[in-house]
Amino acid sequence: MSAEGREPAGASQGGSLTLDRGLRLLELLAAEDRDMTVAELATALGVHRQAVYRLLTTLRTHRLVAEGSAGRYRLGLGVMQLARQANPQLRRATMPFLRQLAEELQSTAQCVVAEGDDAVALAVVEPPDSVFHLSQRSGARHPLNQGASGLAILMARRAAPADPDEVREARDVGYAVSYGALTAGAVGVAAPLYDGDGHTLDAAIGIVSMAEVDVDRVGRRLIEVAGLIANAGI
Known part of the structure; x- marks a missing residue:
């Protein structure tokens, strides 16, 4: 044949x-x-x-x-248009998990997506019962190489010689961590999001806290939740 x-x-x-x-x-x-x-x-x-x-x-x-x-x-640029149209679905799919994480970890939880060289907050949920926490709005952006969420997105991409040490370290443990990268005194932990076939969504879920964080416990929890989101058919 x-x-x-x-x-x-x-x-x-x-x-x-x-x-x-x-x-x-x-x-x-x-x-x-x-x-x-x-x-x-x-x-x-x-x-x-x-x-x-x-x-x-x-x-x-x-x-x-x-x-x-x-x-x-x-x-072509039509692919970017399709990606933008997919973001509302990703937001709807992650919101229940973000609410759960915000309440469980008493930290601001967020889903962040890549847009060019920036990481953009797609959805943000603040802890309902916490008096002292970091406030952030959807649409806020920062460079991908700054902050845990951006690093988590980068770690899910194909490895490259120019990858910063933070990205390599994140690949080793499965989640990314940042200290005071965007806000003085804040700790960020994030894990990348994948679809059901294991392809990166160029997105991440994470938490940002102004209090002390058990980084390893939170990181493993975020990996677990990211797996639940993938299994939900995103």
């Missing part, structure tokens, strides 16, 4: 082969730090170049793929 006719591994019985290939093409472009040629995409997908051209034509129509220089292709 030709490469054009092979069923890719992981394609579901009765599912759309074309849809599967289109999604795998987008995943390939997302995984690479460079634009890819039609030949490279065809080789990686195990299909004929004409099949790749057809996929690219459809994906370009929906702005999910853009053509760069010299016949190379990259993700």
